[in-house]
Amino acid sequence: MPDTLRKPRTSRSRQTGAPTISDVATLAGVSMMTVSRVINADAKVRQSTREKVNAAIAELNYAPNRAARSLAGAAQMRIGLLYSNPSEAFLSAFIVGSLEEASRSDAQIIVRKLEDGEDPGHATERMIAGGVDGVVLPPPLCEAPEVLAVLRKAGVPTVAVTTARPEDGVAAVMIDDHTAAREMTAHLIGLGHQRIGFILGHPDLTASGERLIGYREALESAGIAFDEALVAQGYFTYRSGLDAAEALLSLDDAPSAIFASNDDMAAATVAIAHRRGLDVPGDLTVCGFDDVALATTIWPELTTIQQPIAEMSRCAVELLVSLLRNKRTSEIGAHRIKLDHTLVRRQSDAAPRRRPSLRVPG
Incomplete structure (x- = not known):
């Protein structure tokens, strides 16, 4: 499949009119990760929080896409997300996009942090042992040789996000x-x-x-x-x-x-x-x-x-789930998806200030 250039979707809700996990989180006054935990019946969520989220879900008439579960024998996909990104702002946007798409695709995101000093290969092996059907890798792990080697050896379908030159056999979502x-x-x-x-x-x-x-x-x-x-x-x-x-x-x-x-x-x-x-x-x-x-x-x-970070992670999860459900994971390395970028001008740029040259009294 040749490189595909896609314009980032600004909002799924604006396209379809359907409420999103972000809408539920805003109404309930919680994070999207908390909404995802409630949807997935996580027992660690406090009852008061669960009630707020469920009330917001009911008010918005929000429902994840359960179509895939109606397929005979279909099981919820488990998508691993291994991260070590030093930018909390980048990571937050990335996880938000992943969770939103996972909710819509009736998939489960298994988020795991690579701790300081932890061996990347061993961390990847543990994630695989925990039972994942595929993995999404944000930077910098999208190009970590130890991580990619373990995934390749185990035959785990992988989507690398923001890599400029993806490895063979790995799908990629990027910008130019x-x-x-x-x-x-x-x-x-x-x-x-x-x-x-x-x-x-x-x-x-x-x-x-x-x-x-x-x-x-x-x-x-x-x-x-x-x-x-x-x-x-x-x-x-x-x-x-x-x-x-x-x-x-x-x-x-x-x-x-x-x-x-x-x-x-x-x-x-x-x-x-x-x-x-x-x-x-x-x-x-x-x-x-x-x-x-x-x-x-x-x-x-x-x-x-x-750089449409949330949309890139949505796209990565969507691609991975689609290929897994349609049993076409052998094709994953052929997918190279490029999204549009935009130069956004705000208040931090201006023409250089012109100062008069210094004159020394003579």
Whole structure:
């Protein structure tokens, strides 16, 4: 199956008119994970919470899609989700999308965290031993060799999300990271910036490399020489963003704009700018990537690339469940689904401030 380009769905409820698990959670005043636990009869949910959720379900007339259970012999699919993502905002959006699609597909999501220091291969083996029909992998585990090797050996169908170059035999849901980074860099050049700092993502992820390529291509197209001093290594964490921003802003000829490879590192850059007494965007333009909730909860709100994280995880679960139910898992490696990205402009970017040159009295 060739690569498929899909526009992200903004909301299932807007498409069908049917209430979603998100609607139930909002009405009940709980998280979507709690709604999922109530739906799956988790005994650990408090009775008062269960009653609130059930009341919201009744008021909205919400029901998961149970069509699959009506099929003779059909059983509820168990989808494993193994994660170690350092960005809580990214992970939250990812899990929300997974739970919503699992509820609609009458599947069960088994969420497992890879703890610090835990062997990824052993963690994957334990998840498989717990009984999963397929696995969805968010970054960075979407490209972890130990994890993929165990899944491949066990023959467990797998969908990797946000990998730029998926392994053979693994399905993938992604965006065009290369083009997205090129567009953001071109946007900054269009504002008048010539010295644009770039904070790399984790070096082990192919998406990080693709974003760097896009950045460099935009500079080259504009006739701006690439300067290695303007590239700082990050790891998609807020802490690494602080360190990278500090290094870039300590340069003798500091950048007038910094493009970070995710919103966590962009938010950290804004924090460093403020600590140095710099106005954002008056003295420094800062842009990010992902468009997680953090992008609109800091000041100023971030200009960023919107990567449809929740929709990507929905798509991954939907694909996996469909192939499992139709007994077509041998085809899984042929599926490469690309979703659209969007450059979202907010308050953190502006043209570089023009200051008069310093005149020394003579």
